[in-house]
Amino acid sequence: xxxxxxxxxxxxxxxxxxxxxxxxxxxxxxxxxxxxxxxxxxxxxxxxxxxxxxxxxxxxxxxxxxxxxxxxxxxxxxxxxxxxxxxxxxxxxxxxxxxxxxxxxxxxxxxxxxxxxxxxxxxxxxxxxxxxxxxxxxxxxxxxxxxxxxxxxxxxxxxxxxxxxxxxxxxxxxxxxxxxxxxxxxxxxxxxxxxxxxxxxxxxxxxxxxxxxxxxxxxxxxxxxxxxxxxxxxxxxxxxxxxxxxxxxxxxxxxxxxxxxxxxxxxxxxxxxxxxxxxxxxxxxxxxxxxxxxxxxxxxxxxxxxxxxxxxxxxxxxxxxxxxxxxxxxxxxxxxxxxxxxxxxxxxxxxxxxxxxxxxxxxxxxxxxxxxxxxxxxxxxxxxxxxxxxxxxxxxxxxxxxxxxxxxxxxxxxxxxxxxxxxxxxxxxxxxxxxxxxxxxxxxxxxxxxxxx
Numbered sequence: 001x002x003x004x005x006x007x008x009x010x011x012x013x014x015x016x017x018x019x020x021x022x023x024x025x026x027x028x029x030x031x032x033x034x035x036x037x038x039x040x041x042x043x044x045x046x047x048x049x050x051x052x053x054x055x056x057x058x059x060x061x062x063x064x065x066x067x068x069x070x071x072x073x074x075x076x077x078x079x080x081x082x083x084x085x086x087x088x089x090x091x092x093x094x095x096x097x098x099x100x101x102x103x104x105x106x107x108x109x110x111x112x113x114x115x116x117x118x119x120x121x122x123x124x125x126x127x128x129x130x131x132x133x134x135x136x137x138x139x140x141x142x143x144x145x146x147x148x149x150x151x152x153x154x155x156x157x158x159x160x161x162x163x164x165x166x167x168x169x170x171x172x173x174x175x176x177x178x179x180x181x182x183x184x185x186x187x188x189x190x191x192x193x194x195x196x197x198x199x200x201x202x203x204x205x206x207x208x209x210x211x212x213x214x215x216x217x218x219x220x221x222x223x224x225x226x227x228x229x230x231x232x233x234x235x236x237x238x239x240x241x242x243x244x245x246x247x248x249x250x251x252x253x254x255x256x257x258x259x260x261x262x263x264x265x266x267x268x269x270x271x272x273x274x275x276x277x278x279x280x281x282x283x284x285x286x287x288x289x290x291x292x293x294x295x296x297x298x299x300x301x302x303x304x305x306x307x308x309x310x311x312x313x314x315x316x317x318x319x320x321x322x323x324x325x326x327x328x329x330x331x332x333x334x335x336x337x338x339x340x341x342x343x344x345x346x347x348x349x350x351x352x353x354x355x356x357x358x359x360x361x362x363x364x365x366x367x368x369x370x371x372x373x374x375x376x377x378x379x380x381x382x383x384x385x386x387x388x389x390x391x392x393x394x395x396x397x398x399x400x401x402x403x404x405x406x407x408x409x410x411x412x413x414x415x416x417x418x419x420x421x422x423x424x425x426x427x428x429x430x431x432x433x434x435x436x437x438x439x440x441x442x443x444x445x446x447x448x449x450x451x452x453x
Contacts, residue, residue, distance in 0.1 A: 011084070014298060014310045015317055021294040022321070024163040028154065028168070029286035030295075031170040035202070036279045037176055038300070039195045041050035041343055042181040044276070048353060049129060050192050052268040055275030056126035057137040059256035060117065064109055066252055068148040070245025071101060071336035072155030073296055073382050074237045080297040081236070081385075084304035091219075092226035094233050097158055098131070099222070101237065102152050106145035113141045124256040125263035125271075139196035146203035153210045153233060157170050157298055169209035177202040185296045243387035245359070247378070250398040258420055270417050273353050277360035282339060284329055285371060289320050293374035299383025312443065322372030328367040337411065363421045366369025367428055374432030389442070393435040402427030402433075 006203070009017050036058070043050045075098045080198040082090040121133050139422030157166040177198050184194025214222060255278065295318050333340070341358035374397050381390035406423030409415045 009229075011301065014302070014314050017298055018291075018294060018317055019351060019356045020319075021158075021163070021297065022291045024167060024201065024292045025158070026177065026287045027206055027368050028170060029253035030162055030283070031167065031174050031291040033279075033283035034174055035199065038174070038178055038181060038278055039199065040276055041193055042185055043192050044343075046185065046191055048269065049132070050273050051191055051272040051275055053126075053129040053132040054195075055271045056121050056124055056129060056259060057134045057140065058275060058279070059124060059252040060137065060216045061111070061140060061147075062122050062255060063249055063252040064113075064144060064147050065151055065248035067105070067109065067245040068151035068247050069155075070243075071098070071105065071148075071237070072152045072158070073293075074098070074239075074241030074254040074387075075152060075155030076159035076164055076297050077300045077382065077385065078233065080300040081304045082300035083160065084093050089226060090233065091160075092221045093228060093230065094237065096158060096222060096227040097222045097230075097233050097237060098152065101241075102149055103145075103426075105152075106148045107347070109148065109206070110141070110144040113137075113144060113170040113425055117141065118422060120256075123260075125260040128263075133434070134359055136192045136196050138195055140199060143200040143203055145433060146200065148269045150203055150206050150210065152227050153327030156218075156220065158293065162219060164215060164264050165213055166387045169213070170191040172209070173202040173206040175206055180421060224442050232342070240382060240385060244382060245396040247387075247391040250394055254402060258406070261406070261420065262417060265410060266417050269353060269356075273356045273417070274420070275359060276353070276357050279362070280357075281364055281367070285368065287325050287329070288368070288371055288375060290429070291322050292372075292379040294318070295376075295379045296383040299380060303384050307380065308443075311380075311384075315376060315443065319372055319376045322375065323369075326372055333368075334362055334365045360421055364419075364425060365426050370429040370432045372432075373436035377432075377435040380439055381442065384443075393439065397428065397431030397435050401431030405430075419441065 002067050010019055040051065040054065043054055075095070078094045079091055082088075082094060108384075118130070118134055121130060122138065126133050133318075154166060157163045180201055181195055181199035184190050184198050185192070186194075188194055190197065214220070258274060259271050262274055295314055298314050299311050302308075304312070306317070337358045340361060341354040374393075377393050378390045381393065402424055405427035406420050407421035409423045409426075413419065
C-alpha cells in the first residue's frame with residue numbers, strides 16, 4: 001500500500017504522532033473557535049441586544065456543528081481503521097460513503113431548520129429578541145450544507161493525518177471573516193445579519209478549497225469506481241457518528257437550557273454575559289479538545305491491530321499533556337480576565353456587562369483543570385469504536401452532573417446567575433473524574449483480557 005506522510009505518521013511511534021497531530025489539531029480548533037469570537041466582538045459594537053440575539057441562535061448553530069462533528073469522528077475513525085489494516089480500497093470506499101452522508105444530512109438539517117427555527121428560539125426563552133434572532137438565524141442556516149461539509153470534511157483529513165493544508169483554508173476563511181464582518185455590519189449597515197452573511201462567504205471559500213484538496217491533494221481517491229454500498233462500512237460509520245452526534249448535542253442543549261434559566265432569574269443581560277463568556281471559554285478550551293480529538297485516529301489504528309500497549313500509552317500521554325496545558329491556561333485566564341472582558345465593551349450598552357464577563361472567566365478557570373479527565377474518557381471510547389459508551393459517559397457528565405448541580409444551586413439554594421457558573425464547575429469536576437475512572441477500568445479490562453490469550 002502506497003503511504004502518504006500522514007499515514008506513515010499514524011502507523012509510527014505513538015508519542016511522536018500525538019505531538020504532530022495535536023499541533024495541527026490545536027491550530028485548527030483555535031481558528032474554528034475564533035470565528036464565533038470575532039463575530040461577537042464586532043456584534044458587541046452594535047448593542048447588548050445584538051449579543052443576546054446571537055446568544056439565542058448560537059445553541060442551534062452549535063447543534064448543527066455538533067451533529068457534523070459526530071460524523072467527522074465517524075469519518076476519522078473508519079478511515080484510520082482501514083489505514084491500520086492497509087486496506088486502500090475500503091479507505092476510498094468509506095470516504096465516498098461519508099461524502100454521500102454529508103449531502104443527505106445537510107438536506108435534512110436545512111429542511112428541519114427552515115420549519116422549526118422559530119420554535120427552537122422561543123423554547124429557549126428568546127421571545128424578547130425573536131425578530132432579530134430569527135432574521136440572523138435564517139441567513140446563517142441557509143448555508144447549512146457549508147457548515148456540515150466544512151466540519152465533517154475535517155474528519156476525513158484527520159483520518160489520514162493530513163490536516164496541515166486544511167488549516168490554511170480555515171485560516172484564510174477566518175481572515176476573510178474578520179475583514180467582511182465590519183464591512184457588512186457597519187459600512188453596509190446590516191447589523192448582525194451582516195455578520196451571518198460574512199460567515200457564509202467565508203465558509204464558501206473554505207468549502208471550495210477543501211473540495212480542491214480532496215480531489216487533488218489527498219491520499220484518498222474519490223473516484224466513484226471505488227464506491228460500492230457496503231452495509232458493514234455504513235454500520236461502522238453510523239455506530240460512531242450517531243451516538244457521537246447525540247453526545248455532542250448535550251452541550252448545545254445545556255446551553256439553550258441555561259439561556260432559559262437566565263431569562264427566568266435575571267434578564268437578557270444574563271444571556272449576553274453567558275453567550276460571550278461561553279464562546280471565550282470554548283476558544284480557550286480548544287487546545288484540550290484538539291489533543292483529545294487527535295487520540296481518536298491513533299487509538300483506532302492501534303485497536304485495529306489490537307495493540308493495547310500503544311492504546312494505553314496514547315491515553316496516558318494525552319492526559320498528561322492536557323493537564324499541564326489546562327493548568328497553564330487556568331492561571332493565564334485568571335490573570336487576563338479583566339482585559340478579555342474589555343474586548344466586548346466598545347458600545348455603551350454592552351459596557352455594563354464587562355465586569356460580569358470577567359467574573360465568569362475567573363470562576364470557570366477551575367473548569368479547565370478537570371476537563372482533561374472527561375475528554376480522555378470520551379475520546380478513548382470513540383477511538384475504540386464504542387460510540388454508545390462514549391454517549392453514556394457524556395450524558396452522565398453534562399446532563400446528570402452539571403444539569404443537576406445547576407438546578408440544585410439555582411432553585412433549591414436560590415443562587416442568582418452565579419449558581420449556574422458554580423453548577424457547571426461542580427458538575428463537570430465530579431462527572432469528569434467518575435467518567436475517567438470507569439473508562440480506565442474498561443481499557444485495563446480489555447488489556448488484561450488480551451494478555452490472557
